Amino acid sequence: MTAFRLLWTAADHRARRDLLFAAVLAGSAELCSAGLLGVSGWFLTSCAVVTAQANTTWSWMYPSGTVRALALGRTGLRYSERLVSHGALLGATVSLRSRLVRAAATVPARELRTHRDGVLMGRLTNDVGAVGGMAGQVVPPLAGIGLTAAVVVALLMTASWPSGAAELLLLAFSAATAVTGERRTRGHQQTAAEAWATARTALLSARSALPELRCLEAVDLVRDQVAHAVRRARRAETAAESLMRRSKLLLRLLAVAGQTAVLVLALAGPAFTQPAADAIGEVLLVAAAYELMETLPHVLRDHGLATDAALRLTALAKRALPDEPSNVSPRRSPLAGAAGAALVARHVPVGVGDDRSRWSAVIEPGGVVLVTGPNGSGKSTLLETLAGLISPAAPRSVLLDGVPVESLSAHAIADSLTLVEAEDWIADATIADNLRQAAPDADDDTLRAALAAAALEQLPLDTPTGPLGHALSQGQRRRLVIARAVLRTPTVLLLDEPTAGLDAPTAVRMLTGVRRALPDSALVIALPDRHDDLVPFAATHTLRLSAATLSSRG
Known part of the structure; x- marks a missing residue:
């Protein structure tokens, strides 16, 4: 184009x-x-x-x-x-x-x-x-x-x-x-840009692997590669400048x-x-x-x-299609009216290494799926697959309201499904500003109710969060993004290790508040081993992952 x-x-x-x-x-x-x-x-x-x-x-x-x-x-x-x-x-x-x-x-x-x-x-x-x-x-x-x-x-x-x-x-x-002259100059400039990018990549890689390079006596080799890329970039820049000068001189002579x-x-x-x-x-x-x-x-x-x-x-x-005429009704979203949508998993790969297996489940509105296992057992990967962030191994393995999740736009998914990751993004602003990212028109009482649902009611709305939320503790950051997810009132809420950094009473109070605030939403909760006893309500499905075994109950 x-x-x-x-x-x-x-x-x-x-x-x-x-x-x-x-x-x-x-x-x-x-x-x-x-x-x-x-x-x-x-x-x-x-x-x-x-x-x-x-x-x-x-x-x-x-x-x-x-x-x-x-x-x-x-x-x-x-x-x-x-x-x-x-x-x-x-x-x-x-x-x-x-x-x-x-x-x-x-x-x-x-x-x-x-x-x-x-x-x-x-x-x-x-x-x-x-x-x-x-x-x-x-x-x-x-x-x-x-x-x-x-x-x-x-x-x-x-x-x-x-x-x-x-x-x-x-x-x-x-x-x-x-x-x-302009075309030839652009060619030299692109060559210079590529050479500088190669030099920067080699320098950054060498910096992170300097001990290994010293052990292998390969520092001089990397230095020569960087020097060659720099010389190539400078030659290209010189050629571009020379070509531009000759073009200007020829234009003046003409x-x-x-x-x-x-x-x-x-x-x-x-x-x-x-x-x-x-x-x-x-x-x-x-x-x-x-x-x-x-x-x-x-x-x-x-x-x-x-x-x-x-x-x-x-x-x-x-x-970016042209805007539709005003007398034509906008196209219906694939998930329009999907308040009672079910999340269906069909033979989704779970686990890691030789312990990978297939898991199928129908997660109805109001249902709860509990996924437990040690670190590295594939819990986060499963949640990202259900959220459409990772393409499933087979088409139509994950369906939301009957529509393959991999074909849904980010806008359509955001209206129905919310994933709270282990390290979610927090803006360098206040508690209220971060919450209003999910509900821009929410009043202060609504924001406080969301904080209470996440067991974070003790924090004032004007509390600064700092860059990436570093002014808060790990547990406070986790509960803040959960409160923000609650404000979205999603059809399906995926929580990746929401109890990390929380003591047992706070974790139980937070999960109870989320369930009470979203009674009709399906919950998929990934927890580390020995944290499943913190869930204060019964699970519709339970998926246990480990390095050696995989079990599913529901």
């Missing part, structure tokens, strides 16, 4: 109109600038010729008025273009970002999990900014360059077709030079050749074929066109960055 196509399809009607209007204003402003330069040169030359000939009948009022009108028009058009193009940029960025954020909600949970390192957020900010920036950094300058070059060539063709034909060829060659060609063709022959003032005006018009052409490499660079960003956004962009 090209950057232009992505920008155009994401923009709404107003943003598209502003984008086209900005292009027209930019082209008009550059035409005024070129006309101002040409008319000024013609005017000054004519004044000199008239003065030399002492021709008192020549009027200077009309040319001077034209110069002033062009100057004022250029200023006004450029200011208007900046306003309109910045409005188009903001509108396109907002539209594109909101649409891609909605598309991200349709990504299956297991795919979304691969972006937890911030890659997806980087795409939704940096890459969208690069694509949206075309509205101000690529479209208006290209419109100005193209329209000015076309008008200048047309005027030269009218005045003298040899001059027009020569400038058409030289301008086309200048554009080809800029495009070729500008000189174009102006010289116009002057020579205009004044060729035994007598002047055109007045001197007209020839000077044409030369300055051509100079304006080539001055714009020298900005083409920078415009192409911005376009290349936007194209790379659009390629990274392709997968999300394909999910």
Whole structure:
């Protein structure tokens, strides 16, 4: 998907109109600038010729008025273009970002999990900014360059077709030079980026494995690999800079050749074929066109960055369908009305190593599944499989309301199923702010009720949590994310070792509060060995995992 196509399809009607209007204003402003330069040169030359000939009948009022009108028009058009193009940029960025954020909600949970390192957020900010920036950094300058070059060539063709034909060829060659130089420069820059990435990866790996490398006497080998990658990156950067300098030099030489060609063709022959003032005006018009052409490499660079960003956004962009008309009802979610949905496990692999087996169960609303076993026995893996974060071994092995969980979007799963992981994320904010991530409109009484359900009522709502919740104890962090899950009122709640870091009375009180707050929700609780006696209610199914045995009861 090209950057232009992505920008155009994401923009709404107003943003598209502003984008086209900005292009027209930019082209008009550059035409005024070129006309101002040409008319000024013609005017000054004519004044000199008239003065030399002492021709008192020549009027200077009309040319001077034209110069002033062009100057004022250029200023006004450029200011208007900046306003309109910045409005188009903001509108396109907002539209594109909101649409891609909605598309991200349709990504299956297991795919979304691969972006937890911030890659997806980087795409939704940096890459969208690069694509949206075309509205101000690529479209208006290209419109100005193209329209000015076309008008200048047309005027030269009218005045003298040899001059027009020569400038058409030289301008086309200048554009080809800029495009070729930008492509080759991007190739060297990509090579440099890859080499720097290789060097960083090798350095980080060597740092973590330095004792082993010393034992194997391989430190010098790694050092040579890093040095080779650094030399490769620097060579590529040097080649890119050299290529850019040569491209700029060639563009300036072509500008000189174009102006010289116009002057020579205009004044060729035994007598002047055109007045001197007209020839000077044409030369300055051509100079304006080539001055714009020298900005083409920078415009192409911005376009290349936007194209790379659009390629990274392709997968999300394909999910970002156009908004549906207002008179059409939105499509029904696969889990719409799934308040009483059952979670069905069909021959799901459980356990580890040679003790892996298959487990099947139907977890009805209000049911309780207790999974116990030592560390490393596969409890967390089972819960992540049920939550759709890990793709099941066979299709349709885990069904939620009859729909395969691996095919559900993260948005659909979030409406019905909540997994509280052993180390869940906590924002560096307050207790209330973290709770309102699940229920933005909840009042303070509702938040306190959720804290009470998680046996955390002693903490005030304005208590700061610190980075990743480190201002709280392990048990407080665990209960805070459980309280946040309770606020979601999910159909199925998966709890991964919720009693870790809690004493027995607090653990019993917390589990009792969760069951009381969510009486109709299915609970799947993973506990370490010897913690199953902390569950204060009967389990519908019990799954025991160990290094040597696997038993299921229910």
